Amino acid sequence: xxxxxxxxxxxxxxxxxxxxxxxxxxxxxxxxxxxxxxxxxxxxxxxxxxxxxxxxxxxxxxxxxxxxxxxxxxxxxxxxxxxxxxxxxxxxxxxxxxxxxxxxxxxxxxxxxxxxxxxxxxxxxxxxxxxxxxxxxxxxxxxxxxxxxxxxxxxxxxxxxxxxxxxxxxxxxxxxxxxxxxxxxxxxxxxxxxxxxxxxxxxxx
Amino acid sequence: xxxxxxxxxxxxxxxxxxxxxxxxxxxxxxxxxxxxxxxxxxxxxxxxxxxxxxxxxxxxxxxxxxxxxxxxxxxxxxxxxxxxxxxxxxxxxxxxxxxxxxxxxxxxxxxxxxxxxxxxxxxxxxxxxxxxxxxxxxxxxxxxxxxxxxxxxxxxxxxxxxxxxxxxxxxxxxxxxxxxxxxxxxxxxxxxxxxxxxxxxxxxx
Numbered sequence: 229x230x231x232x233x234x235x236x237x238x239x240x241x242x243x244x245x246x247x248x249x250x251x252x253x254x255x256x257x258x259x260x261x262x263x264x265x266x267x268x269x270x271x272x273x274x275x276x277x278x279x280x281x282x283x284x285x286x287x288x289x290x291x292x293x294x295x296x297x298x299x300x301x302x303x304x305x306x307x308x309x310x311x312x313x314x315x316x317x318x319x320x321x322x323x324x325x326x327x328x329x330x331x332x333x334x335x336x337x338x339x340x341x342x343x344x345x346x347x348x349x350x351x352x353x354x355x356x357x358x359x360x361x362x363x364x365x366x367x368x369x370x371x372x373x374x375x376x377x378x379x380x381x382x383x384x385x386x387x388x389x390x391x392x393x394x395x396x397x398x399x400x401x402x403x404x405x406x407x408x409x410x411x412x413x414x415x416x417x418x419x420x421x422x423x424x425x426x427x428x429x430x431x432x433x
Numbered sequence: 434x435x436x437x438x439x440x441x442x443x444x445x446x447x448x449x450x451x452x453x454x455x456x457x458x459x460x461x462x463x464x465x466x467x468x469x470x471x472x473x474x475x476x477x478x479x480x481x482x483x484x485x486x487x488x489x490x491x492x493x494x495x496x497x498x499x500x501x502x503x504x505x506x507x508x509x510x511x512x513x514x515x516x517x518x519x520x521x522x523x524x525x526x527x528x529x530x531x532x533x534x535x536x537x538x539x540x541x542x543x544x545x546x547x548x549x550x551x552x553x554x555x556x557x558x559x560x561x562x563x564x565x566x567x568x569x570x571x572x573x574x575x576x577x578x579x580x581x582x583x584x585x586x587x588x589x590x591x592x593x594x595x596x597x598x599x600x601x602x603x604x605x606x607x608x609x610x611x612x613x614x615x616x617x618x619x620x621x622x623x624x625x626x627x628x629x630x631x632x633x634x635x636x637x638x
Contacts, residue, residue: 229597229598230595231595231596231597232594232595233594233596234556235491235590235591235592235593238492239490239491241605244604244605245604246490246492247489247605248606249601249605250488250490250591252606252607252609253492253569253591253594254463254484254485254494254519255465255484255521255567255609255614255615255616256461256462256463256609256614256624256626257462257463257485258459258462260460279460280459280485280496280497281456281483282581282582282584283579283581283582284451284455285448285455286440286581288582289458291485292486292487292495322632323632326632326635327638329635330635330636330637331637341637362458362460369581370579370580372577372586374487374488374588375575376487376488376491376493376575377488377493379487379488381495383579383581386455387440388438389438389454390435390436390438391436391438392434392436393434396454400446400447400450400453400454401453401454401457401618401622402454402457402458404457404460404461405624409460410629411460411626413607413626416631416634417606417630417631418628418629419627419629420627421616421624421627422624422625422626423622423624424524424527424623424625425622425623426621426623427527427531427621427623429621430531430532430533430535431536432536433535
């Protein structure tokens with residue numbers, strides 16, 4: 229049997245019941261650590277679960293940042309230094325990645341606090357997560373502020389990708405289950421993926 | 434051993450290799466059918482994989498639409514009628530959902546073309562997918578056009594949710610694996626999720 233939950237019932241829900249329902253309602257989400265460095269050279273790691281594709285040529289990605297009603301170190305560091313890294317999470321680093329979402333003060337690096345290791349390339353100043361298996365270097369491109377609540381959609385251009393030699397299959401797809409990349413739902417529930425199907429390009433019959 | 438793929442190498446890649454790599458690079462994505470109806474009363478179904486959370490109170494979601502260089506029936510219908518539905522996909526309707534991404538002309542409904550069934554409620558005019566297990570009714574809220582390439586981030590307010598009586602656990606989370614909701618990567622590869630962990634809210638130690 230189905231039930232209908234109306235907008236009026238959603239608005240009347242207990243706060244955490246509503247938060248979990250609305251954070252899980254669109255289905256599975258990706259999960260990545262964003263690495264940045266601030267103008268005082270303190271590094272930062274933040275856990276984000278809203279990455280989307282914003283074009284392949286040239287390659288761009290976008291993600292949501294919460295309202296600037298409190299300091300958002302990831303946002304301010306990207307604005308200050310123009311670069312950020314996006315790092316996939318696998319099971320062995322999940323507990324540390326999750327811990328990075330705790331509310332550390334500005335002078336504490338989540339790298340130091342969680343025990344994850346900074347790694348740098350010559351391409352840009354933002355720190356990668358050494359333990360991550362798939363790492364994406366990005367340059368700030370543009371941002372859009374939601375009129376309804378101040379949330380920010382931030383877009384970056386991909387400038388390099390670091391991954392295992394055998395991480396891509398013949399067709400060009402990343403081998404996500406073999407890489408151990410995790411998905412999430414809501415703010416706290418983590419999943420591995422099991423491939424069930426790859427379908428050919430759909431054409432009108 | 435790791436390898437680095439630079440932006441110059443990405444831009445030089447064969448088109449489909451680049452498309453698959455960049456479409457899989459952020460990890461797992463959700464996957465939903467959007468149902469709409471146009472001003473000539475032709476219904477439309479489109480497959481989208483970029484839904485993000487845009488606030489829980491009041492509840493909003495957002496997703497990416499490709500450039501308006503060709504007719505985008507989903508976009509034009511939402512603009513004409515202000516409402517759309519978001520419908521989870523499970524394995525039994527996957528082949529039909531995938532087929533809805535074929536390029537049908539404007540006067541053909543993807544419901545009729547794929548054999549999925551329209552379903553309506555009293556709340557708004559957009560069609561739900563009867564066979565889907567989790568269905569979200571949304572009202573147009575706002576849109577943002579990417580300066581870099583014209584892609585559109587469209588935001589809707591959730592006005593109702595239809596789901597099985599036992600679809601939500603005690604904490605408020607949707608029971609996605611039990612509901613059979615699928616994830617995807619790229620444009621063509623489909624996954625089911627296996628929960629490995631739910632972690633408590635992270636606090637500074």
